[in-house]
Amino acid sequence: MNPIIKCTNLTKCFSSKTALNNINLELEAGQPIALVGPNGSGKTTLFSLMCGYIAPTNGDIHLYGNEPGHKDLFGKIAALPQDAQLDPRFGIAHQLSFYAELQGFSRKQALIESERVLEWVQLKEVLNDKPSALSHGMRKRVTIAQALIGSPKLVLLDEPTAGLDPVNARNIRQMVEERSGETTFIISSHNLNELEKLCNTVIYLKQGELCQQSQVTTPDSEDYLTLHMEAIDLNLCETLQTLDGVEEVSRSSKNEYLIRYHPSQTPDMDQLLLHLLSENGWQYRQLTRGKTLEEQLFSKKTAVG
Amino acid sequence: MPISPQTQANPIRNLWIISRFELTRLFRTPRGLLSLLTFAVVWYFILRYPVNFAAKLIPMKDFNDNISEMFGQIGLDKVLGWPVDEFSVYWMISLYLFPVFSILITADQTSSDRSRGTLRFLTLRTSRSSIYFGRFLGQMMIQTILIAGTLMATLAMAMYRDSDVFSGGFQSAIIMFINLFIVIMPFTALMALLSASVRSGKLSTMLAIVSWGVLSGFLAWLAYKLPETAFLQEWLPGAQRLDLVQTNGWSTLKQSLLPLIQTAIFLIAGQKIMVRSSI
Numbered sequence: 001m002n003p004i005i006k007c008t009n010l011t012k013c014f015s016s017k018t019a020l021n022n023i024n025l026e027l028e029a030g031q032p033i034a035l036v037g038p039n040g041s042g043k044t045t046l047f048s049l050m051c052g053y054i055a056p057t058n059g060d061i062h063l064y065g066n067e068p069g070h071k072d073l074f075g076k077i078a079a080l081p082q083d084a085q086l087d088p089r090f091g092i093a094h095q096l097s098f099y100a101e102l103q104g105f106s107r108k109q110a111l112i113e114s115e116r117v118l119e120w121v122q123l124k125e126v127l128n129d130k131p132s133a134l135s136h137g138m139r140k141r142v143t144i145a146q147a148l149i150g151s152p153k154l155v156l157l158d159e160p161t162a163g164l165d166p167v168n169a170r171n172i173r174q175m176v177e178e179r180s181g182e183t184t185f186i187i188s189s190h191n192l193n194e195l196e197k198l199c200n201t202v203i204y205l206k207q208g209e210l211c212q213q214s215q216v217t218t219p220d221s222e223d224y225l226t227l228h229m230e231a232i233d234l235n236l237c238e239t240l241q242t243l244d245g246v247e248e249v250s251r252s253s254k255n256e257y258l259i260r261y262h263p264s265q266t267p268d269m270d271q272l273l274l275h276l277l278s279e280n281g282w283q284y285r286q287l288t289r290g291k292t293l294e295e296q297l298f299s300k301k302t303a304v305g
Numbered sequence: 306m307p308i309s310p311q312t313q314a315n316p317i318r319n320l321w322i323i324s325r326f327e328l329t330r331l332f333r334t335p336r337g338l339l340s341l342l343t344f345a346v347v348w349y350f351i352l353r354y355p356v357n358f359a360a361k362l363i364p365m366k367d368f369n370d371n372i373s374e375m376f377g378q379i380g381l382d383k384v385l386g387w388p389v390d391e392f393s394v395y396w397m398i399s400l401y402l403f404p405v406f407s408i409l410i411t412a413d414q415t416s417s418d419r420s421r422g423t424l425r426f427l428t429l430r431t432s433r434s435s436i437y438f439g440r441f442l443g444q445m446m447i448q449t450i451l452i453a454g455t456l457m458a459t460l461a462m463a464m465y466r467d468s469d470v471f472s473g474g475f476q477s478a479i480i481m482f483i484n485l486f487i488v489i490m491p492f493t494a495l496m497a498l499l500s501a502s503v504r505s506g507k508l509s510t511m512l513a514i515v516s517w518g519v520l521s522g523f524l525a526w527l528a529y530k531l532p533e534t535a536f537l538q539e540w541l542p543g544a545q546r547l548d549l550v551q552t553n554g555w556s557t558l559k560q561s562l563l564p565l566i567q568t569a570i571f572l573i574a575g576q577k578i579m580v581r582s583s584i
Contacts, residue, residue: 048583051425051428051429052428052429053425053428053583053584054583054584055581055583069428069432069433071316071432073429074429074430074431074432075429075430077429078429079425079429081422081425081426083422084421084422084423084425084426085421085422085423086423086426087418087421087423089330089334089335089336090329090333090334094329094333098322098326099426099427099430101322102319102322102323102427102430102431103430143426146426
């Protein structure tokens with residue numbers, strides 16, 4: 001299978017600062033891909049390179065076999081760039097229709113397409129409003145809508161749910177899930193829970209370097225269970241340690257425990273664990289197979305027992 | 306149910322879509338309509354007072370003799386050779402006023418879009434060259450409408466005075482229209498270039514004024530020190546306007562080559578900047 005994105009020795013420097021250093025990356029079409037990393041790690045720079053907003057200092061980047069900005073990519077790739085805004089002087093429908101026309105829609109079709117993408121972000125009622133009449137969150141959803149015009153093959157979303165209320169953030173996640181079949185999404189976000197729910201592949205950047213490119217659920221992580229408790233119980237760790245097959249229990253955060261076990265010895269560990277919790281009257285909030293994405297990326301566990 | 310685009314996006318079609326969108330900036334936004342109103346008010350006063358007043362004086366023999374003598378000394382006697390007096394005055398004013406309008410109203414061809422991030426939405430749908438040339442074309446279309454409007458108003462005013470002037474007036478209007486279109490081209494192209502280089506329309510206006518002032522001052526100084534370099538002053542945008550004032554009729558079009566070359570140079574340089582710049 002040909003990769004949709006291929007970066008070879010990709011480097012981008014801004015005067016004396018190296019924003020991305022020698023990135024080698026291949027991504028294939030399919031389920032959403034998460035792009036994570038701390039502030040200043042190079043996520044937005046990588047997005048900007050993919051979209052052709054900036055040129056690499058060294059190395060190559062190809063999308064569907066073409067360099068960014070190539071005419072064959074017009075309408076095939078869309079993006080929600082960070083901080084980009086619509087023109088405040090024109091109505092939403094006018095601008096979205098304009099973008100649709102540039103993608104080859106007729107004037108009439110362009111208006112229908114604008115309505116369709118606004119409906120996806122639950123904003124059909126703002127069709128004739130100007131961006132200045134909308135809240136920050138609504139403007140963000142409209143800019144997400146522009147990225148969906150013409151059903152592009154690849155959509156790059158930079159912090160799509162930042163600044164959105166929980167209901168609309170959920171709606172955006174649902175929309176991404178529904179569209180994932182025909183469109184490949186690459187999502188940059190600091191919300192790891194959100195990425196964990198949506199994405200199969202994770203690209204982790206740190207200080208401009210590619211630290212990790214992996215699947216969210218790796219075979220290795222199937223040796224783990226993550227237990228999120230309602231409240232802390234001092235005896236919990238010791239009691240968990242007594243279960244047959246448990247190798248190690250560590251506390252990854254205040255109410256969260258990571259249990260390493262042998263699945264070959266105890267394939268029904270999750271059921272044993274639930275039974276133990278029930279016997280002791282301990283309330284749990286969530287039990288997850290494998291490590292959380294946060295744990296996979298930033299594992300600094302505190303071993304107990 | 307998703308719908309597919311009817312056609313593949315192509316650069317020429319997109320060029321037209323972008324330039325058409327520029328027209329809506331003038332006619333469908335409050336700011337555009339306010340600019341249009343301001344332009345109309347300015348031209349109302351120009352036509353009402355200097356043009357109308359001068360057109361009444363020019364037919365007076367004493368005045369005509371005096372002014373011909375005075376203008377003849379500075380080589381401007383040809384300005385009175387236009388068949389309709391209103392157009393003689395219009396010609397002198399518009400040759401200097403439209404380039405100023407050009408610098409002011411076409412300063413923000415791509416700069417605001419760059420700073421706002423709107424260019425990022427556009428460049429995923431069409432080439433940067435289409436955006437650049439589309440905006441230039443749109444600005445030229447807007448100015449074409451404005452020039453045509455002032456010419457029609459001048460013709461109407463002349464015909465109100467004397468309905469027999471239509472034939473001569475109409476021909477003058479056509480000649481002036483073509484000339485003014487060519488005169489504003491390098492200014493609009495210069496603003497396209499500056500707009501592609503900076504992130505604010507105001508900044509590109511200031512840059513245009515300052516660079517023009519500095520360059521013309523420098524060339525004047527250079528010509529004073531090295532007289533053989535005096536010809537360089539004629540390469541400045543709009544330098545041919547003095548020659549245009551000293552000509553009338555179709556012969557004015559002989560001055561078209563330099564502005565067309567300047568336009569091509571500015572447009573090509575701006576396009577290179579547009580294609581290579583970070584957005």
